[in-house]
Amino acid sequence: MGNGLMSIGEAASQSGVPPKTIRYYEEIGLITPAERLENRYRAYDDNDVQTLRFIQRARSLGFSLKEVAALLSLYRDRRRASRDVKRLALAHVAELDRKIAEMKAIRNTIADLAARCHGDQRPECQILEELETPEPLRDGICRS
Amino acid sequence: MGNGLMSIGEAASQSGVPPKTIRYYEEIGLITPAERLENRYRAYDDNDVQTLRFIQRARSLGFSLKEVAALLSLYRDRRRASRDVKRLALAHVAELDRKIAEMKAIRNTIADLAARCHGDQRPECQILEELETPEPLRDGICRS
């Protein structure tokens, strides 16, 4: 293909998004359906690869596909206000902060229990006892 | 039901596990199939509720259903060594630590980008620019 078009495999290796995933993104309408060659193979240009790379990076930063779709439409809109992009990013940060706090609390609860378990041959185990009948909550412990 | 048996709805409200989820747990074999009354309704006793509560707590601490199944079999085994329980708990703590670190790195990357975006009417946006063409990695930034 000397005309700036490439196969799905080439687009995959240039963007970091696997072929299967590219087809999936097309199927769910995240990207516009690729052109087809005579043999029905999908054909991509550098612009498509750019978009795929954009998606790949947004995903690696933990944005959901829905958020990626929003980012993409902002990305393509030359007139967008940066305010809208920032709002989306800050909402994501807030969500991450929430999840991190939750996981930390859970982590500490389990680490706490594990510290009180001898961890030897004997059957007595504070961990199972707590799961069976929990003690009253202490600070930093989250049970939703 | 005066005989210590209760319906799925009652078991649900006593354990905190919704009826649908109880049926689901039965379907996947996490709990043993409930007894049935003449009318084919499921019937639970206090022991079943205890088990459901155990599951509910383990789930709220982020254990996967597979891990919960392992905890349950340890829970039911009076001869188990507390070492085995502790190992499972500590593995979970390690996994949580990994995820927390990953999320923190991602969170900081996005917060960083957002700080460099004006967030006003203008279209220029550092966030989209970074997604389009990333700068070299700096410390604390994770891109998998």
Add this chain to the structure above:
DNA sequence: CTTGACCTTCCAGTAGGTGGAAACCCTACA
């Protein structure tokens, strides 16, 4: 001419449920 690496489609499965439909059961109330 065959081999192997691509590509195509479709179907199924992952985790952990949730929502809804259609039908049955039981009780209370008019």
Add this chain to the structure above:
DNA sequence: TGTAGGGTTTCCACCTACTGGAAGGTCAAG
């Protein structure tokens, strides 16, 4: 007696974000 409501039963579909595999088409090299 009829009915309205709340439970319960089953089954099927949907959610996220893919991934694996099967069956078949295409193409270039040896």
